[in-house]
Amino acid sequence: MSQKYFKAAGGFFSEFQRFAVKGNALELAVAVVIGASFTGIVNSLVADIITPLLGFLTNNVDLKTLSWAVRPDLVIKYGAFLQAIFNFLVVSISIFVIFKMLSGARERLFRKEERGAIPPQEKPAQERLLEEIRDLLKSRVE
Secondary structure, eight states: OHHHHHHHHHHHHHHHHHHHTSHHHHHHHHHHHHHHHHHHHHHHIIIIIIHHHHHHHTTSOOGGGOOEEEETTEEEOHHHHHHHHHHHHHHHHHHHHHHHHHHHHHHHHHHHHHHHHSOTTSOOHHHHHHHHHHHHHHHHHO
16 A cells, blocks of 8 residues: 555656756746846845935935824825835836846847858858859869
């Protein structure tokens, strides 16, 4: 009876191994790690650069303190909601700007690689070799 369980467990682990070494799973793992690092960069950009600048420009207005007291026991804190919307906008704009910068750099890099790969006037080596063979055969026939 115990062999049955070991066999089932072995099948589970072999199936997991096949899943884990597939390209998609590895790419997903790399994307998660890079995404976590990118989150740290964006959070630092917002918290350490953009928010202090906006605080300076708005004379340190804190939206979180805004509220509306309907009754003494019922307070609607709409400022926290406004702050969450504002944070979302700042983070999304920051990500968009970083994405545009990285996309532009990537595009320039690939354009530079394409320009340097094969000069447009030069024929491929295989074509030049075939032309030489053709010329040699022509000279022998004549």
